Amino acid sequence: xxxxxxxxxxxxxxxxxxxxxxxxxxxxxxxxxxxxxxxxxxxxxxxxxxxxxxxxxxxxxxxxxxxxxxxxxxxxxxxxxxxxxxxxxxxxxxxxxxxxxxxxxxxxxxxxxxxxxxxxxxxxxxxxxxxxxxxxxxxxxxxxxxxxxxxxxxxxxxxxxxxxxxxxxxxxxxxxxxxxxxxxxxxxxxxxxxxxxxxxxxxxxxxxxxxxxxxxxxxxxxxxxxxxxxxxxxxxxxxxxxxxxxxxxxxxxxxxxxxxxxxxxxxxxxxxxxxxxxxxxxxxxxxxxxxxxxxxxxxxxxxxxxxxxxxxxxx
Amino acid sequence: xxxxxxxxxxxxxxxxxxxxxxxxxxxxxxxxxxxxxxxxxxxxxxxxxxxxxxxxxxxxxxxxxxxxxxxxxxxxxxxxxxxxxxxxxxxxxxxxxxxxxxxxxxxxxxxxxxxxxxxxxxxxxxxxxxxxxxxxxxxxxxxxxxxxxxxxxxxxxxxxxxxxxxxxxxxxxxxxxxxxxxxxxxxxxxxxxxxxxxxxxxxxxxxxxxxxxxxxxxxxxxxxxxxxxxxxxxxxxxxxxxxxxxxxxxxxxxxxxxxxxxxxxxxxxxxxxxxxxxxxxxxxxxxxxxxxxxxxxxxxxxxxxxxxxxxxxx
Numbered sequence: 295x296x297x298x299x300x301x302x303x304x305x306x307x308x309x310x311x312x313x314x315x316x317x318x319x320x321x322x323x324x325x326x327x328x329x330x331x332x333x334x335x336x337x338x339x340x341x342x343x344x345x346x347x348x349x350x351x352x353x354x355x356x357x358x359x360x361x362x363x364x365x366x367x368x369x370x371x372x373x374x375x376x377x378x379x380x381x382x383x384x385x386x387x388x389x390x391x392x393x394x395x396x397x398x399x400x401x402x403x404x405x406x407x408x409x410x411x412x413x414x415x416x417x418x419x420x421x422x423x424x425x426x427x428x429x430x431x432x433x434x435x436x437x438x439x440x441x442x443x444x445x446x447x448x449x450x451x452x453x454x455x456x457x458x459x460x461x462x463x464x465x466x467x468x469x470x471x472x473x474x475x476x477x478x479x480x481x482x483x484x485x486x487x488x489x490x491x492x493x494x495x496x497x498x499x500x501x502x503x504x505x506x507x508x509x510x511x512x513x514x515x516x517x518x519x520x521x522x523x524x525x526x527x528x529x530x531x532x533x534x535x536x537x538x539x540x541x542x543x544x545x546x547x548x549x550x551x552x553x554x555x556x557x558x559x560x561x562x563x564x565x566x567x568x569x570x571x572x573x574x575x576x577x578x579x580x581x582x583x584x585x586x587x588x589x590x591x592x593x594x595x596x597x598x599x600x601x602x603x604x605x606x607x608x609x
Numbered sequence: 610x611x612x613x614x615x616x617x618x619x620x621x622x623x624x625x626x627x628x629x630x631x632x633x634x635x636x637x638x639x640x641x642x643x644x645x646x647x648x649x650x651x652x653x654x655x656x657x658x659x660x661x662x663x664x665x666x667x668x669x670x671x672x673x674x675x676x677x678x679x680x681x682x683x684x685x686x687x688x689x690x691x692x693x694x695x696x697x698x699x700x701x702x703x704x705x706x707x708x709x710x711x712x713x714x715x716x717x718x719x720x721x722x723x724x725x726x727x728x729x730x731x732x733x734x735x736x737x738x739x740x741x742x743x744x745x746x747x748x749x750x751x752x753x754x755x756x757x758x759x760x761x762x763x764x765x766x767x768x769x770x771x772x773x774x775x776x777x778x779x780x781x782x783x784x785x786x787x788x789x790x791x792x793x794x795x796x797x798x799x800x801x802x803x804x805x806x807x808x809x810x811x812x813x814x815x816x817x818x819x820x821x822x823x824x825x826x827x828x829x830x831x832x833x834x835x836x837x838x839x840x841x842x843x844x845x846x847x848x849x850x851x852x853x854x855x856x857x858x859x860x861x862x863x864x865x866x867x868x869x870x871x872x873x874x875x876x877x878x879x880x881x882x883x884x885x886x887x888x889x890x891x892x893x894x895x896x897x898x899x900x901x902x903x904x905x906x907x908x909x910x911x912x913x914x915x916x917x918x919x920x921x922x923x
Contacts, residue, residue: 314723315810317817332718333731339791340734343749346759363762364752406641413638420628425639432646434905437653438894439874440881444659445652448669461649464642494634523742526856530882546744546860580748587740595733598799 344584351375351577358573375574384536384544385579391455392522392540396586399459399521404514406464411472412498415479429466443530455538457531458524465520468513475509476502512597515590522586541583549576660892666885673888680892690893692868693876700872701850703782704789709846711794713839716801717831732802735795743856746792750784751775775861778869785857800838808834840917848905848920851897873897 314321350358350365357370379385410429414422436442442461451457479502487497503510525542532538539547623631660680662673684690715735722728738746753759755775764771774784812830821829855874862870862879871879873893881890909920 315814317814319823329718329721333722336715336795337731337734340738340795343753347749347752361762362766363757364759366759406645409638410642413635416632416635419635420625420632421636422639425643428643429646432650434902435654435898436650437656438891438898439877440887440891440894441653441656441659442649443882444656444664444666444670444887445649447666449648460645464645464649466646469642494638498638519740523740523745525742525744526859529859542742542744545748549748577752580745580752583742583745591733591737591740595736598736599729599732 347577347580351574351581353574355572355574363573375572375578378575379578379582385541385582387537388539388541388544389582391538392542395455395458395540396518396521399463400514400518402459403463403465403517404510407469407472407513407517408498408503408510410464411469412476412494412502415473415476417477429469433466446531451531453532453535453538458527458540459521462520462524462527465517468516472506472509472513475506479505508597511594515594518590519587541579545579545583549579657891657895659888660895662888664888664891666887676888680888681896683889684892684896689871689880690876693871693873696869697851697853697872700782700785700853704786704853705846707786708790708794709843711790712797713801713835715794716798716805717827719798720802720805735798737795738792739796741792743792743854743860746788747857747860750788750791776864778865781865781869785854785861788857789854800842801835804835804838805831837917840912840915841920844905844908844912844920847908848901850904851901
């Protein structure tokens with residue numbers, strides 16, 4: 295008996311034919327031009343700011359002076375701002391903290407979520423309905439900011455890194471997405487493995503996980519982005535100790551709170567004295583917060599076009 | 610090979626002991642998530658009782674004095690609270706009107722692009738800002754539109770004067786809405802694209818054969834096909850009407866002042882945590898949660914009245 299492993303519903307939604315149907319009206323020039331302009335504008339709104347920031351981060355002080363601030367056309371490029379940034383103790387620590395929180399947090403979240411999602415995905419298992427309700431209720435009612443803050447601080451979470459991870463480690467939405475995939479894993483395959491004496495852990499590890507790589511990748515990205523981007527938890531639980539700040543908080547403090555006045559950021563990186571951080575250095579920090587995303591994104595974006603998310607949204 | 614046994618109806622019901630032995634590893638797998646949710650989601654629910662206390666961090670929730678509804682009375686007499694409430698509703702309304710139609714229009718536009726490669730490129734680009742943090746998104750806005758940003762750089766070199774958008778309280782609603790659109794509108798098209806892909810293309814062909822032009826096909830086929838998703842998204846939007854981008858306001862509050870930027874969530878934070886007035890902030894939070902539940906329930910009722918499922922079925 296042979297079994298084919300099916301990837302549960304990750305097939306692209308109804309692939310379209312790349313040409314105009316014969317019954318469709320021919321396009322009008324005005325219509326095509328308007329469409330092109332609109333889409334071009336939409337793309338430009340995202341790409342141009344990123345371009346300007348990257349170019350400025352690579353610009354020499356002279357180029358920035360000539361441009362009177364941000365640099366739009368490359369005009370004297372240098373890697374000096376990046377060398378300076380990576381030599382700065384505050385940024386280096388923050389980068390390590392951010393990477394650490396993201397890696398550890400994502401690992402914790404994924405283990406907890408995958409286990410829970412699989413544990414609740416088997417039909418007619420004992421108590422899965424009750425637990426599911428317990429989970430879903432938290433999507434609609436929450437204690438809110440202050441009671442959560444009190445619980446975390448009562449547990450000793452103030453000034454501790456775990457307070458950036460554990461309170462936000464479980465996303466019920468992500469568990470539901472995973473669960474809906476695991477539920478649709480071929481039951482023949484699972485039953486066959488069970489006949490062969492495989493336990494639930496083994497089934498999860500050798501059958502369910504390998505057949506749902508796309509959704510695992512997407513959910514991992516969601517968690518990782520959440521940890522990488524978090525700054526409010528830092529404001530709440532670790533506001534005082536700059537040595538423990540992740541990158542986003544450094545960005546907020548040194549770049550954003552300069553409030554649009556390049557050259558007036560009055561906190562020298564790590565030196566503790568009032569000193570100006572040059573604009574190119576500020577922009578280099580902005581780029582640094584973007585780099586991990588830009589590394590991972592090209593591998594991930596194809597999954598967003600498949601049915602990974604849409605199937606779970608109405609669930 | 611044997612023919613599979615034809616079973617009729619459900620399998621015989623096993624006693625819970627047998628099922629417990631059979632499913633114990635499944636239950637064990639769910640334990641870590643359940644523990645985390647109990648500690649960090651259910652315990653805070655219990656912690657909402659602080660809204661009826663004068664919470665003292667030194668003695669904790671068990672020994673703080675009970676004050677009944679005094680916190681709520683103080684809250685409802687606080688002009689700052691009503692200002693935050695007003696701002697929340699106003700900003701939510703502006704976002705609903707200006708933001709909501711954009712992903713639908715963008716999805717329709719994208720769907721009409723014939724080249725699959727071009728569609729993929731556009732999708733990848735417009736999804737990207739969704740993954741930026743609010744700190745990053747606002748920093749980008751600041752560098753483009755702020756006092757020393759690209760826009761003002763241009764205005765200054767051409768002697769047109771300056772236009773500071775980032776610190777102007779009177780245009781704050783438009784600013785935060787455009788930020789929300791910039792960051793999230795692209796990502797929001799995902800559900801609409803999926804709904805568009807699910808519409809049967811034969812319908813369009815038949816309609817075209819009957820002489821229906823582009824607009825009539827849009828009106829009679831596309832929009833009805835999107836109706837379910839549009840209603841669902843509206844329900845979610847209304848249910849979240851009291852939670853307008855917390856982090857977004859927190860970051861920009863200093864720049865535009867609390868008159869324009871305080872919403873219910875930031876109110877809880879600034880008048881609860883930073884002033885150690887925990888019970889007061891908890892009362893504001895509880896008030897917000899109760900109203901939000903009512904809103905979700907009401908929005909669903911509305912969806913059912915339109916014959917749609919909404920968030921949950923009847």
